Amino acid sequence: MWRVVPLSSLALSLSGFSIASETPVFTIETVLAALRDSHPEAARVSDQLPAGVVAREDLTYADRNEHALHLDLYRPACNDLLPAVLLIHGGGWVAGDRQMERPFAKRLASRGYVTVPVSYRLGVDGRFPAPVHDLKAAVRWLRAQAGEFGIDSSRIGAVGASAGGTLATMLGVTNDLAEMEGREGSPGFSSAVQAVVDIDGTVTFMDNALIQNAENVPGPYWEYVHGTYSSSRAIWLAASPLYYVSRRSAPTLFIKSSAPEPVLAGRDEMAGRLDILGIDAASVKFPDTPHTFWLVHPWFARTVDETDAFLRKHLKKR
Numbered sequence: 565m566w567r568v569v570p571l572s573s574l575a576l577s578l579s580g581f582s583i584a585s586e587t588p589v590f591t592i593e594t595v596l597a598a599l600r601d602s603h604p605e606a607a608r609v610s611d612q613l614p615a616g617v618v619a620r621e622d623l624t625y626a627d628r629n630e631h632a633l634h635l636d637l638y639r640p641a642c643n644d645l646l647p648a649v650l651l652i653h654g655g656g657w658v659a660g661d662r663q664m665e666r667p668f669a670k671r672l673a674s675r676g677y678v679t680v681p682v683s684y685r686l687g688v689d690g691r692f693p694a695p696v697h698d699l700k701a702a703v704r705w706l707r708a709q710a711g712e713f714g715i716d717s718s719r720i721g722a723v724g725a726s727a728g729g730t731l732a733t734m735l736g737v738t739n740d741l742a743e744m745e746g747r748e749g750s751p752g753f754s755s756a757v758q759a760v761v762d763i764d765g766t767v768t769f770m771d772n773a774l775i776q777n778a779e780n781v782p783g784p785y786w787e788y789v790h791g792t793y794s795s796s797r798a799i800w801l802a803a804s805p806l807y808y809v810s811r812r813s814a815p816t817l818f819i820k821s822s823a824p825e826p827v828l829a830g831r832d833e834m835a836g837r838l839d840i841l842g843i844d845a846a847s848v849k850f851p852d853t854p855h856t857f858w859l860v861h862p863w864f865a866r867t868v869d870e871t872d873a874f875l876r877k878h879l880k881k882r
Contacts, residue, residue: 587658587659587687587784588655588656588658588659588784588785589659590654590655590656590659590660590664591660591664592608592664592859592860595856595859595860596608596860598854598856599854599856599860602854603854605861605862606854606860606861606862607860607861607862608860608861609667609668609859609860609861609864610667611666611667611670612670613638613670614670614671614673614674616640616641616674617638617639617640617641617670617673617674618638618639618640618641619636619637619638619670620636620637620638620713621636621637622634622636623635623636623637625682625701625702625705625749625750626698626701626702626705626748626749626750627749628748630689633682633683633684633685633698633701633702633748633749634662634682634683635662635680635681635682635683635702635705636662636666636669636680636681636682637678637679637680637713638669638670638673638678638679638680639673639677639678639679639713639714640673640674640676642714643714644714645714645715645716646676646677646678646714646715646716647676647677647678647715647716647719647720647721647875647879647880648677648678648679648680648706648710648713648715648716648719648720648721649669649672649677649678649679649680649720649721649722649723649875649879650680650682650699650702650703650706650720650721650722650723650732650735650757651665651668651669651672651679651680651681651682651723651724651728652665652682652684652699652722652723652724652725652728652729652731652732653665653681653724653725653727653728654724654725654726654727654728654729654765654856655686655726655727655728656726656727656784656785656788657686657687657690657695657727657785657787657788658686658687658690658784658785658787658788659686660686660727660728661683662681662682662683663681664859665681665725665728666681667864668681668723668858668859668864668867668868669681671864671865671868672723672868672871672872675868675872675876676880677875677879678706678713678714678715680702680706682698682699682702683698684698684699684702684731685698687784687787688787690787690788691787691788691789691790692788692789692790692799692802692803693744693746693802693803694746695731695788696731696734696735696738696744696746697744697745697746697747697748698746698748699722699731699735700735700744700745700746700748700755701746701748701749701750701755702749703720703722703735703754703755703756703757704749704750704751704752704753704754704755705749705750705753706720707720707750707753707754708750708753717753718758719758719879719880720756720757720758720879721757721758721759721760721761721814721875721878721879722735722736722757722759722760722761722814723760723761723763723871723875724760724761724762724763724765725763725764725765725858725859726763726764726765726826726855726856727765727788728763728765729761729762729763729764729765729766730762730765730766730767730805731765732760732761732762732765733760733762733765733767733805733816733834734803734805734808735755735757735760735814736757736759736760736805736813736814736816737805737806737808737809737810737813737814738805738808739755739756739757739812739813739814740754740756740812741808741812756812756814757814758814758815758878758879759814759815759816759817759874759875759877759878759879760814760815760816760817761816761817761819761870761871761874761875762816762817762818762819762831763819763858763867763871764819764820764821764823764828764855764857764858765828766826766827766828766829766830766831767804767805767806767829767830767831767834768804768805768806768807768829768830768833768834769789769793769800769801769803769804769829770800770801770804770806770807770829770830771827771829771830773827773829774793774827774829775793775800777827778791778792778793779792779793779794788803789803804830805830805834806830806833806834806837809834809837809838809841810841811841811842811843813838813841813843814843815838815843815844815845815874815877815878816834816835816838816843816844816845816846817845817846817847817848817870817871817874818831818834818835818845818846818847818848819847819848819850819858819867819870819871820847820848820849820850821849821850821853821854821855821857822849822850822851822852822853823853823854823855825855826855831847832847835847844877844878846874848870850863850866850867
């Protein structure tokens, strides 16, 4: 999801990716290092568990032949049935991990949710539609385990950032679409989500700049869509959430950075289509922000606030 730039400047434009090796690295450390000159105010967010929040980590939600898929779970220490929110990490579908979203999940849990950072397949193993299948399995697992963890199974949302934002919107626009379900984990339960927050994630790959990027600078980030547009046009279309928007789609909030890179196509068009269908679609843009703003101070707290306000509107009991 990036414009064509000289390889010498690519690491800077990706705001936190290290590409010294063939496999990209995306961690809080690389994010802070990349922002040191452009945004010196960027600072690490505490990963401390808030008072009154309990944790269950490294739970298996699907057991594949190759490896198990895991998630973490945080919730207020109470006996109430609460809405659940899946937290989907970024990393260009080749890097990153769910631990990066633990601070966000813990803070959001303190607002009255069961929050669930989740792992999914990456790289060659994570070609479309594999991550979508994984995440739908995670939603089904939450419903299957709702009694154990005090989850109201009628109120489940998805929050994702960057590549995770694309995946969260894909969950929201493919509610009850059988061909997107996959076979991983907890059959017999719905994978539908009732609200989505997309933090700086594209919603279509069918964009001229993205097509040119893949043709001119092929690399690991295009593994998700099976290579270049010229070789995999049908996959590029099938992996684009914008083209599934329908009356079954979930209400969606787009939280946007002001960064010129990466290319994030289709969000305004998707919001317009949802609005035409009478589905709540909202957008908020943070000024002077890098692409990775949600991970660090001073933008972390506002991102949590905006996310909470939208989820509260659609997931909290009235």
